[in-house]
Amino acid sequence: MDQNPKCIESLSPECTNLRLKYDTCFNDWFKNVFLSNDTNAENKNDKICEFEFVEYQKCLFKSIEDLESKTSKQQEGSSHATALPKGLLDSIKEAEKEIEGFEKN
Amino acid sequence: MQLLTNKHVFPYTFEETVTAVWQKYPNEMSEHVKCIDILDRKYDAENKTIKTHRLITCQQKIPSWLQYLIGKELTKSRVLEISEINYKEKTFTLKSLNVTGGKVLKVFEKVTYKPDFESKDKTTFEQSAYIVGNTSFNKINSKIEDWSKSRFSFNAQRGKVGFESILQLLFGNREFEAMAVREQTLSSL
Numbered sequence: 001m002d003q004n005p006k007c008i009e010s011l012s013p014e015c016t017n018l019r020l021k022y023d024t025c026f027n028d029w030f031k032n033v034f035l036s037n038d039t040n041a042e043n044k045n046d047k048i049c050e051f052e053f054v055e056y057q058k059c060l061f062k063s064i065e066d067l068e069s070k071t072s073k074q075q076e077g078s079s080h081a082t083a084l085p086k087g088l089l090d091s092i093k094e095a096e097k098e099i100e101g102f103e104k105n
Numbered sequence: 106m107q108l109l110t111n112k113h114v115f116p117y118t119f120e121e122t123v124t125a126v127w128q129k130y131p132n133e134m135s136e137h138v139k140c141i142d143i144l145d146r147k148y149d150a151e152n153k154t155i156k157t158h159r160l161i162t163c164q165q166k167i168p169s170w171l172q173y174l175i176g177k178e179l180t181k182s183r184v185l186e187i188s189e190i191n192y193k194e195k196t197f198t199l200k201s202l203n204v205t206g207g208k209v210l211k212v213f214e215k216v217t218y219k220p221d222f223e224s225k226d227k228t229t230f231e232q233s234a235y236i237v238g239n240t241s242f243n244k245i246n247s248k249i250e251d252w253s254k255s256r257f258s259f260n261a262q263r264g265k266v267g268f269e270s271i272l273q274l275l276f277g278n279r280e281f282e283a284m285a286v287r288e289q290t291l292s293s294l
Binding site (some may be wrong): 001002003006008009010011015019022023026027030031034035043046047048053056060080084088091092094095096098099100102 | 123128131139142144147148152155158185192195201202204271275
């Protein structure tokens, strides 16, 4: 079998199909180009499955923004106004830094 | 702080194993993993590396005392995973940290796949995890760390079985083949 027949969801269900298209393209490239010893097959271009990736990313980051505005609206209505959690993207950036810092130790 | 380590050898080549890593989810044994998203991916053709940032969304039952600490509205937890595969060196390293609930608990995990030094047909898997309770109270921190450690071990054991099921699906039942060969050898003696 070439690929796991079951598909895991994207954080937003409307992006799942776009991620699946990108994954299918990436998995094929990974197996047949990246892991191949055939240097002719090698893609010198750094952009892999660019069209599929851009379509999926548009959907994903829009969903993350929607998710953030939903969370901040919920927060406005709550009494814990001072305990506003950071947006998901900010938290991700912080985690990126922490992982990099952790690598050094 | 709690430290956990695991080591395992998969009877699949490095190429097979890393191919399966991208397709590990969903599997029946890792039902807590609900969503996977790729936030960023960079390919370096010259160095033969791919660096990937993935966001993993999990949902699992947690004890009510912990739910109280983390906050009722947070039912899904999210984890950032930064991975790098280097095909010249044949290593695949994945590092991760939780993005949500960090005020209560932090779980750093590092996983490395590389060809087994004894057999090129096999791949070693090494995992280490640091679990740190992050509240201001030592007693609560140790309680959180103990719970998290047992949950992590439970998920890791099941995750290994789930990963093996994906390897079998993609590349056939290697353990079974190895056993059959052994039986054949025995019967020919």
